[in-house]
Amino acid sequence: MIPAPIPINGDREHLSLIIDQSGVVRLLSAMLEQPVSGSIDLALEFDLCLEAGLAFSRLTKILATGLNDDASLLQSPAALSSLSTGLIHLLLENVPHRFSGALARQPTLPSPRHIRRAIDFMQANLSQSISISDIAQASQVGIRSLQEGFKRFKGMSPMAYLANLRLEAVHRDLIMANSATTVATIAQKWGFTHQGRFSGDYRKSYGCLPSQTLRSGHSSDPDGR
Structure with missing residues (x-):
């Protein structure tokens, strides 16, 4: 997961977030407690004005700062992993995809x-x-x-x-x-x-x-x- 500032039209810049698909598949498999194969088919839009979208945006900015500006996350692999996992969780739980129904049917308590x-x-x-x-x-x-x-x-x-x-x-x-x-x-x-x-x-x-x-x-x- 690599956030990076990309300059666009002079002083404007956008924050790009690249998420490795294998990481998404591994986490989704763990959440469903069964293997996942084929395309996940995540929806192409995520409204950053909604509550989950705002949280996703804030976490992304924290991740970018910790990797680029003060580099604090480079000294803490555990924190970096937790933030990255949290971002993927937000995506899988709030953006429609092929396994959304299966996730919704999962019991609230983890399996024994x-x-x-x-x-x-x-x-x-x-x-x-x-x-x-x-x-x-x-x-x-x-x-x-x-x-x-x-x-x-x-x-x-x-x-x-x-x-x-x-x-x-x-x-x-x-x-x-x-x-x-x-x-x-x-x-x-x-x-x-x-x-x-x-x-x-x-x-x-x-x-x-x-x-x-x-x-x-x-x-x-x-x-x-």
């Missing part, structure tokens, strides 16, 4: 530690065959406590949450696949062996068939494949 442990285990073993017992053991609670925790904080069972993570991985691979790759190959890679059921679940989540996503990815190939 055992839920986070379970999700970390799922993400580390997405392509492996894992059971509810494996997840419960990794989260260090019993199966019943795990199921109740997921129902309360995620609105679904642990295995349904795992299936959603795997669908997201399939979706990402379909977009990035080359023309020689098949839907079945990608689906099997992420543990989907029943093609009919997989296609139905994918369509419910993404509004199209997996084969359509695969063709869409090919159509954007710069070589026309």
